Amino acid sequence: GNGTQDILTQHPRPNVLFISLHVFAEGFYPGSGGDHDYARNIYNFPIHPMWTHAKDKGSAAFRAKVTQVVLPLLRAFGPDLILVSAGFDGCHHDIGNKQYGQRDGPVGMDLSPGDFHWVTTQLMLMANLCCNGRLVSVLEGGYGRVRTEHDDKDDTSPNGAVAASPDGSQPGTSPEDNHATTAPLILDTLQASAHAHLQALTCQSYVEPPPVKTRTRHFMNxxxxxxxxxxxxxxxxxxxxxxxxxxxxxxxxxxxxxxxxxxxxxxxxxxxxxxxxxxxxxxxxxxxxxxxxxxxxxxxxxxxxxxxxxxxxFRNGRELCRKDLLIKNLKRARRAQKKNEEFPYDFFPITYILPGEYSMFVEVYPPDKLVLRTAHLCSTIFVGSCVNHIRAQGKGIFLFTKLSQISDWRTDYRYKQPENQQVETYVVQKYISNPYLVGGKKFDLRLYALVTSFAPLEMYLYRSGFARFTNSRYSNNASDIENSFIHLTNVAIQKTSDKYDKKHGGKWDLKSLKLYMMSHHGVARVDHLFYQIQMVIIRSLQR
Structure with a gap:
C-alpha cells in the first residue's frame, strides 16, 4: 500500500482512485497513512487498533468505513476495473498485528474470516454495478501457513471457508511447525476457500430497484x-x-x-x-x-x-458578468423576494460599491469600529476588487482592515488618475474569515454553464469543472493579510510562488474534489451541496 501510494503521489493519475484501510497508531509500523495523508484521488482511512481506547476500532470500524465511505466513493468514481490488494495482516490471529513487543493480547484490526468474506462480497457487488464484474484480487504473500489453516478452522459462520485463506495464528502456535503436518491442511483450506468463493459470489448480482411511479394532481392558483x-x-x-x-x-x-x-x-x-x-x-x-x-x-x-x-x-450579459451590476441585481432580487417572504438563501455578503456608496460604507463601519481588535482577521476584514473588465488574474484585488487604508487608497488613486478620466469602480465585500479548506488551503470553483436561450431558459452545466488551490496554507493572522499566496487562488499569482509545483499544478478536477468531500462528509451532504450550487446558477439566470 505504501509503495503504491508513493507511485501515485509522484506520478499522479487522475483516472486512478486509491483507497487504503489499515491500522494506524503513532509508533506503529510504518508510521504513515493517517487521515491527513492524502493527495489527489488518494484516500487513507485508518482504523484504530484494538489496544487503544478509541470507540471506532476493530471489525466494527472496518465494516463502517467500507459501508459509509469506500463503497460510496467507488460508486461516485465509476471505475472500469477494481484492483484489490488482498492482504491479511488485519486478521485477528496475526502476531505482526499486535502492539509492538507483545506476543499476546489485543491485536490491531481484529478481522475474522467472516469480515474478509463480507468485504469481498461487497466489492464484487460494486464491481457488478460499476464495471461489469471486472475485479482482480491479488493475494499478497508472506503469511504463516499454520495461521492460515487455523483461521479458516476458527470461523464458525455459515460460509466458513470463503475468507480465501486469511492469515493469522492461534496464541501459542508457531509458524515454524512441521511443514509435513500442515501442508495437507493448507491445501484443503485453499481448495475449500476457492470452492466457497465460487458458490458464494458467482450467484450474486445487484439490480437497482425501478423508480417508484407516483401520480399527484396539482391545482394551480x-x-x-x-x-x-x-x-x-x-x-x-x-x-x-x-x-x-x-x-x-x-x-x-x-x-x-x-x-x-x-x-x-x-x-x-x-x-x-x-x-x-x-x-x-x-x-x-x-x-x-x-x-x-x-x-x-x-x-x-x-x-x-x-x-x-x-x-x-446575449444582450445585457454584463448585468451578471460585471461585479458591480451583479451586486445591484442581487440586492434587487433580495428586496423583491423578501417582500413576498420567498428569499431562499440565508447567506448574502455585506457589499458596497465604491466610490458611489462610500458614505454608506463609512456610516455602517465608522473609523472607531473598523479596526483590528485582535491579532486575527475577525469580522473587520474587507476585500476590494476592481470591476474593470480589463483587470484579470487577480489584479486589482486587495484586503484592508482599517478605514484609513481605504481612505489612503482612495486619495492616492485619485492623485494618480489622469484628468477627465472616469474613476474606476470597486466592489468591497466582507471577508469570510473561516472558509472551507482542503488540506488547510483555500480554493475556489470554476463551473461552466452554456445558455442557449433565455425565453424559455435553456442551460447546460458542464460536469467537468475544476477547483483552484492556493500554494500556502490559510492563515488568519493579521501579519499575513498582504500575502496573496494565502488569500488568492488565481493561477497567475500562485505560479509565481516558490512553493508552486509545475508538475502537479494547483488544480483538482471537480470529480476529485467531490470524492474528497464525500470521504469526509458523506455522499448525501455533498450531493445536496452541489444541488444547491446548481439552483444558485439557475436562479441567477432566471428573469
Whole structure:
C-alpha cells in the first residue's frame, strides 16, 4: 500500500482512485497513512487498533468505513476495473498485528474470516454495478501457513471457508511447525476457500430497484397559471423566430451555396476554427459575429439583428458578468423576494460599491469600529476588487482592515488618475474569515454553464469543472493579510510562488474534489451541496 501510494503521489493519475484501510497508531509500523495523508484521488482511512481506547476500532470500524465511505466513493468514481490488494495482516490471529513487543493480547484490526468474506462480497457487488464484474484480487504473500489453516478452522459462520485463506495464528502456535503436518491442511483450506468463493459470489448480482411511479394532481392558483401562460407564449414566440430564421437561412443558402459568413474582431484560435469549418469572412452581410463583450454591449446591444444573425453574447450579459451590476441585481432580487417572504438563501455578503456608496460604507463601519481588535482577521476584514473588465488574474484585488487604508487608497488613486478620466469602480465585500479548506488551503470553483436561450431558459452545466488551490496554507493572522499566496487562488499569482509545483499544478478536477468531500462528509451532504450550487446558477439566470 505504501509503495503504491508513493507511485501515485509522484506520478499522479487522475483516472486512478486509491483507497487504503489499515491500522494506524503513532509508533506503529510504518508510521504513515493517517487521515491527513492524502493527495489527489488518494484516500487513507485508518482504523484504530484494538489496544487503544478509541470507540471506532476493530471489525466494527472496518465494516463502517467500507459501508459509509469506500463503497460510496467507488460508486461516485465509476471505475472500469477494481484492483484489490488482498492482504491479511488485519486478521485477528496475526502476531505482526499486535502492539509492538507483545506476543499476546489485543491485536490491531481484529478481522475474522467472516469480515474478509463480507468485504469481498461487497466489492464484487460494486464491481457488478460499476464495471461489469471486472475485479482482480491479488493475494499478497508472506503469511504463516499454520495461521492460515487455523483461521479458516476458527470461523464458525455459515460460509466458513470463503475468507480465501486469511492469515493469522492461534496464541501459542508457531509458524515454524512441521511443514509435513500442515501442508495437507493448507491445501484443503485453499481448495475449500476457492470452492466457497465460487458458490458464494458467482450467484450474486445487484439490480437497482425501478423508480417508484407516483401520480399527484396539482391545482394551480392564478399566479401559477399566469406564469405558465407566459412561458407557453414565450415558447410560441421562440418557435416562430426559429421558423423565420430557417426560412431566411434556406434562402441565403440558395444564393451563397450554403456557406456561413462570419465576422470577428479576433485573430486567434476562434478565427482559425471558423476558417477550418469552411466559413467565409465578411464585413457586412454576416451570419455570425464573434466580438469582445464591450463592443457587443456598446454597439450591438442597441442594434436590431436579423433573425438569422447570431452573436456570441446575449444582450445585457454584463448585468451578471460585471461585479458591480451583479451586486445591484442581487440586492434587487433580495428586496423583491423578501417582500413576498420567498428569499431562499440565508447567506448574502455585506457589499458596497465604491466610490458611489462610500458614505454608506463609512456610516455602517465608522473609523472607531473598523479596526483590528485582535491579532486575527475577525469580522473587520474587507476585500476590494476592481470591476474593470480589463483587470484579470487577480489584479486589482486587495484586503484592508482599517478605514484609513481605504481612505489612503482612495486619495492616492485619485492623485494618480489622469484628468477627465472616469474613476474606476470597486466592489468591497466582507471577508469570510473561516472558509472551507482542503488540506488547510483555500480554493475556489470554476463551473461552466452554456445558455442557449433565455425565453424559455435553456442551460447546460458542464460536469467537468475544476477547483483552484492556493500554494500556502490559510492563515488568519493579521501579519499575513498582504500575502496573496494565502488569500488568492488565481493561477497567475500562485505560479509565481516558490512553493508552486509545475508538475502537479494547483488544480483538482471537480470529480476529485467531490470524492474528497464525500470521504469526509458523506455522499448525501455533498450531493445536496452541489444541488444547491446548481439552483444558485439557475436562479441567477432566471428573469
Amino acid at each position: 392564478d399566479k401559477e397559471k399566469e406564469k405558465q401562460n407566459k412561458a407557453e407564449a414565450a415558447q410560441r414566440v421562440r418557435q416562430a423566430r426559429i421558423a423565420d430564421a430557417q426560412k431566411v437561412a434556406k434562402a441565403k443558402a440558395g444564393n451563397s451555396g450554403g456557406v456561413i459568413r462570419f465576422k470577428t474582431t479576433f485573430r486567434n484560435t476562434i478565427f482559425d476554427a471558423m476558417l477550418r469549418r469552411g466559413w467565409k469572412e465578411s464585413d457586412t452581410d454576416w451570419d455570425f459575429y464573434w466580438a469582445d463583450r464591450e463592443f457587443i454591449y456598446d454597439v450591438l446591444d442597441s442594434v436590431h439583428l436579423d433573425v438569422s444573425q447570431k452573436v456570441n453574447h
